[in-house]
Structures are given as structure tokens and as C-alpha cells.
Amino acid sequence: MSNGPFEIDVDTLGNLRPISKVVLSLGSNLGDSAAILQEAVDFLAETPDLMIVDVSPVYESSLVGEGPEQGDFLNMVVVAESTLEPLTILDRCLAIEENFGRSREVRNGPRTLDIDIIMVGKRISEGDIELPHPRAHERAFVLVPWHDVDPNGEIAGHGPIAELLDDIDASVLTPRRDISIQANTGF
Numbered sequence: 001m002s003n004g005p006f007e008i009d010v011d012t013l014g015n016l017r018p019i020s021k022v023v024l025s026l027g028s029n030l031g032d033s034a035a036i037l038q039e040a041v042d043f044l045a046e047t048p049d050l051m052i053v054d055v056s057p058v059y060e061s062s063l064v065g066e067g068p069e070q071g072d073f074l075n076m077v078v079v080a081e082s083t084l085e086p087l088t089i090l091d092r093c094l095a096i097e098e099n100f101g102r103s104r105e106v107r108n109g110p111r112t113l114d115i116d117i118i119m120v121g122k123r124i125s126e127g128d129i130e131l132p133h134p135r136a137h138e139r140a141f142v143l144v145p146w147h148d149v150d151p152n153g154e155i156a157g158h159g160p161i162a163e164l165l166d167d168i169d170a171s172v173l174t175p176r177r178d179i180s181i182q183a184n185t186g187f
């Protein structure tokens, strides 16, 4: 899959809307994380004008970066196609996070659900959203699952994820083959 926009959609008013590749990183380390990830993917699949192309395997890892003592994360990546604007996708992701009672009281604290927007086509930072996600290129919990389902993926400004993987320690991740998240698109 290219990084798009690579196709055009025509809406009911006849407007042309570019279809962009969207990559999302989902993480959870509070509550029943496997069930939360499945429900989050279900909510994403119900989003109008966003079509899930693939969901990755799930990996477990300890907190990357600064933060209080907390449980290990489950992480996965969703690859989709969408005509939505990045800020509309962000609003939808924040609403899905809130549905699981996501709290931001403790900075970098444990979270029921975190959805990071890794990229929307070749779009770059605009307003309240940083694109591509500024830390995605150095995060094993993003690059490894993404590469599993999209080996030719690229991050604008950083290059092919297959090459970025050479610079990270993937051994920090434990594959959770006992957990399988499905994209139930209803078709």
C-alpha cells in the first residue's frame, strides 16, 4: 500500500475527496486490555468514511519513556483508509478513548486506552495535531506490529519502517499470540 492520497472518492454532493492511508497505534495497560483493544477496533470499524484495511498482532511491553510505576502495555496497530480530515479522526479517537474512561490526571500514567494517530497520508502537522506522530519512528511497539501487516509502510520524513526497525530493539516486545483482535467490519 502506498502512503497516499492515492485514490479519490466522490461524495453525494459530487465533491472529490482524496482517500488517505491512516495508521493508528492503540495501547492499553489498565483494565481488561485485550477486551478494550477489541472494542476500540469495533468502534473504529463503525466510524463513517473510515475503512479498516488490517489489524496487527498484539504485543506486550513495559512502559517506554518516563512515567510512574505501572503495568505492562498491550499494543497493536490499525491500518485504514479514510477521506476524513486528520482533526476529525483525532476527535473520533479521543471520543473512543473517553468511552473507556481514559483519564489524563496523571501525566504518562496508566491508561485504559490510548490511540495515537501515526500518519494520515503524507499530511504534516496542522493545528492541534502532530503528523506524522513525532515519536512513532523510534517506538518498537508501533513499528513492529505495523511492519507485520504493512511491510512496505513508510513514515514521511523518516523513511521505510523496514529500515527504521534496524535501529530499534524489538526484543523489548513479547508477542501475545494468545490474543487475536478482529476487524469486524459488518460485511
Ligand SMILES: Nc1ncnc2c1ncn2[C@@H]1O[C@H](COP(=O)(O)OP(=O)(O)OP(=O)(O)O)[C@@H](O)[C@H]1O
Residues within 6 Å of the ligand: 090, 094, 104, 108, 114, 115, 116, 117, 118, 128, 129, 130, 131, 132, 133, 134, 135
Ligand atoms: N498524532 C497525534 N495522535 C494523537 N494525539 C495527538 C497527535 N498529535 C497531537 N495530539 C494531541 O496530543 C494529545 C495526546 O496526548 P496523550 O496524553 O494521549 O499523549 P500520549 O499518547 O500519552 O503521549 P505520546 O504523544 O508520547 O504518545 C491528544 O489529546 C491530541 O490533542
Ligand SMILES: Nc1nc2c(c(=O)[nH]1)N=C(CO)CN2
Residues within 6 Å of the ligand: 026, 027, 028, 061, 062, 063, 064, 065, 073, 075, 114, 116, 141
Ligand atoms: N510500552 C508502551 N510504552 C508507552 C506507550 C505504549 O502504548 N506502550 N505509550 C506511551 C504514550 O503514548 C508511552 N509509552
